[in-house]
Amino acid sequence: MSQAALDPHVNPADETIATKGLAVRFLLTGESSNGSIAAFELDVPGGQRLPAPAHSHDHYEETIYGIDGVLTWTVDGKAIDVGPGQALCIPRGAVHRFDNNDSRDVKALCVITPAAIGPEYFRETFAVLNAATGCSPDRAKIAEIMRRHGLTPAVPPT
Template sequence: MSVMNLQVNPANETGDKGLSIRFLVTGDSSNGSIAAFELRVASGLRLLAPAHSHDHYEETIYGIEGVLTWTVDGKPIEVGPGEALCIPRGAVHRFDNNGSADAKALCVVTPAAIGPDYFREIFAMFHAAAGGPPDKAGMMDIMRRHGLTPAAPPPS
């Protein structure tokens, strides 16, 4: 019987502009069955990344503190403490913190198709932008390489 590489909280990814990720379980430690991370979002933060979908996994959000507004297939859904939302494969979604309090949520991805490397690359792009807008084409390339499908921009 082999023993897996057991690890508690394998990655802390501090983001930029009030967004941070702390991985609690990665695919490497769960035989690819689950990834779970804590998402912290500063009050009033509108996500810079485009809405997206994923065809290979579900994402379940559990609210811990504050309220995040998840827009799923065009419908805004507020998720607060003690509430859960399962985003099915293929559903176009994004989130924002429209409130006056910081928010924290647990995100569970099944199977574990995304990990810390995605967030490291995205956060590096934010840092490289030095306060300006990130390179949208580069961001979309990173998203696609990690199994996210950027949504078409909304009509003007």
């Protein structure tokens, strides 16, 4: 058993995983919560769109809590603004994405229950995004990473 699992006061991930201004910092992982919850801070610069495709997940809910700024989540085609003190629960199977449509940076808390996704997903995805200097990222590689980590990329609209 890891030290993080033995000591509930240890921050399980003292790293910030980032790409092109977008940043994730895990506060709890499945390893430190007996698989019940993963929680991470999400920082989104002004004007930034989600660099990965809209997606769904069948094995967990994702709850978003706004801390600073307003992030627009599109859930099953409906735009929902989440600002400071507001929360949104994205149910299993709902296709969703986010965009920061403002010039102000956003900070949100994302909670995954149960903890079916962790830092490795973001490390792998952000590595592909960071490798795409001056060109579009490898969408097939991003989709493969998403599927391997339990996310289902949405079919692009025709």
